[in-house]
Amino acid sequence: MDDELIRRAETYARELFASDAGGHDFGHTMRVYRTAMLLADSEPGCDRTVTALAALLHDADDYKLFHTENNANARRFLAENGVPAETAERVIAAVNAVSFSRNAGRRPDTPEGCIVQDADRLDALGAVGIARTFAFGGEHDRPMSESVQHFYDKLLRLRELMNTPAAAALAEERHAFLEAFLAQYYKETGEERP
Ligand code: ADP
Ligand code: NI
Numbered sequence: 802m803d804d805e806l807i808r809r810a811e812t813y814a815r816e817l818f819a820s821d822a823g824g825h826d827f828g829h830t831m832r833v834y835r836t837a838m839l840l841a842d843s844e845p846g847c848d849r850t851v852t853a854l855a856a857l858l859h860d861a862d863d864y865k866l867f868h869t870e871n872n873a874n875a876r877r878f879l880a881e882n883g884v885p886a887e888t889a890e891r892v893i894a895a896v897n898a899v900s901f902s903r904n905a906g907r908r909p910d911t912p913e914g915c916i917v918q919d920a921d922r923l924d925a926l927g928a929v930g931i932a933r934t935f936a937f938g939g940e941h942d943r944p945m946s947e948s949v950q951h952f953y954d955k956l957l958r959l960r961e962l963m964n965t966p967a968a969a970a971l972a973e974e975r976h977a978f979l980e981a982f983l984a985q986y987y988k989e990t991g992e993e994r995p
Contacts, residue, residue: 802850806882810857813878817861825860829924829933833859836920836971843967847912851888854879855895855917862896872896901962908964919968922959927975930956931982949986952979953995 811831818827837856841847858875860866867874872893879889891913898904898914899921909915924930934956938948960976963969987994 802853806850806884807853807857809882810854810878814857814861817867817874821866825863825866830857830860832924832929833917833920836923837916840916840919840965840967844912844916844965847916848891851891851895851913852916854884854888854892855899855913856920858892859896859899859917859921915964916968919963919965922962923968923971923975925956926959926972927978930975931979949983952983 811834814830815827818825818830821827834853834856837852838849841849841852858878861874861878862869862872875893875896876889879892884892891911895909895911895913895917898909898911899918909918925933934948934951935945937943938945938951956979957976960969960972963972983994986992
């Protein structure tokens with residue numbers, strides 16, 4: 802793997818997400834990158850460079866944050882840094898396979914897409930996932946109860962949707978933490994669990 806290229810992609814992501822205090826800060830991208838590299842260790846069929854670049858660029862053209870078309874930010878980074886066109890296309894394909902809504906729930910058809918999607922979903926679970934959910938709710942002026950509803954709408958379903966066995970194992974612990982959080986939340990609020 803070209804370490805210098807990966808460092809440059811980290812620097813690019815740091816610049817892109819510099820101003821975001823919500824669920825898409827630079828920390829999210831770095832956690833997805835580190836988790837993706839961990840998952841890659843258990844998926845010998847994947848290309849580590851494609852996986853790393855796709856993880857670091859996976860939110861670089863998120864429509865909620867940037868008004869780009871056709872992955873313009875990611876493509877520009879890859880072109881300016883001399884990534885061969887064939888590799889760049891594999892990175893873009895993996896990035897575009899991550900979003901659940903954009904792919905109508907279809908499983909990514911490459912190992913790199915599977916890994917980055919798993920890493921992104923794992924970051925929505927566990928202690929970090931809880932913190933991101935309430936940060937997102939606050940950022941959008943939503944009452945706390947709506948963030949709690951998001952657990953049922955999305956977060957508690959993610960455990961079943963992991964692509965790789967390594968991610969499924971990590972998801973178990975993080976899912977259990979969500980359940981423990983909810984149990985304590987209802988204990989403290991006296992609200993009825995739906
Ligand atoms: P990503 O693109 O990284 O998968 P999303 O944009 O879907 O993430 O969400 C970013 C974070 O905000 C996640 O942790 C997610 O759980 C949280 N989030 C998304 N939608 C909602 C919502 N309606 N209420 C509360 N939290 C949300
Ligand atoms: Ni993400």
